[in-house]
Amino acid sequence: MYNKNNDLIKATTKTPSLQETHPEIAAEWDYERNGSLKPNMVSAGSHRLAHWKCPKGPDHEWATAIRHRARRGHGCSICANRIVVPSNCLAKTHPNIAKEFYTPMNGVETSLTISAGSNKYFYWKCAQGDDHIWKTSPQKRTLFNSPCPYCNNTKVSTTNSLASNYPHIAAEWDYKKNGELTPDLITTKNMKSVF
Incomplete structure (x- = not known):
């Protein structure tokens, strides 16, 4: 009883x-x-x-x-x-992804205080460019294998813009017909029709 x-x-x-x-x-x-x-x-x-x-x-x-x-x-x-303990922190379970954890913009959190399964959003910085900084969760980075969106050409940076990679093509840009869209605002993999 x-x-x-x-x-x-x-x-x-x-x-x-x-x-x-x-x-x-x-x-x-x-x-x-x-x-x-x-x-x-x-x-x-x-x-x-x-x-x-x-x-x-x-x-x-x-x-x-x-x-x-x-x-x-x-x-x-x-x-x-x-x-989160030392054996399941992001730095231990996914050291390559942990290297991109951008501590200066994440307050008190580090790759030692979060786990790969966390769905909280943090800042990340890729070594391929100083402006390759984005926000996503460790879960998306690890479980869904989410890469740097700039290297993946889903976000625009100085390293993947049409203007920086193909200045000769950007020189032919029709600023009037394209409105606010400029060669600095699209990637080299852009699928939009432009003038």
């Missing part, structure tokens, strides 16, 4: 313990940080906060309610990229 006073299973009840009902979850029990509390003393529905250790890394330690693990299926917060 559930004991509301201390959330522990009474020895006189027949309520199965977490150890009995979910041995795979009990195997991740952090005995050191949970002190005298053991997985055979609590039920799978316990609201009590417990500490856990994932076998995938020595820094995969987190705390959550027992029922969140057993009833809701919550696994390792580090493996799920909800908590």
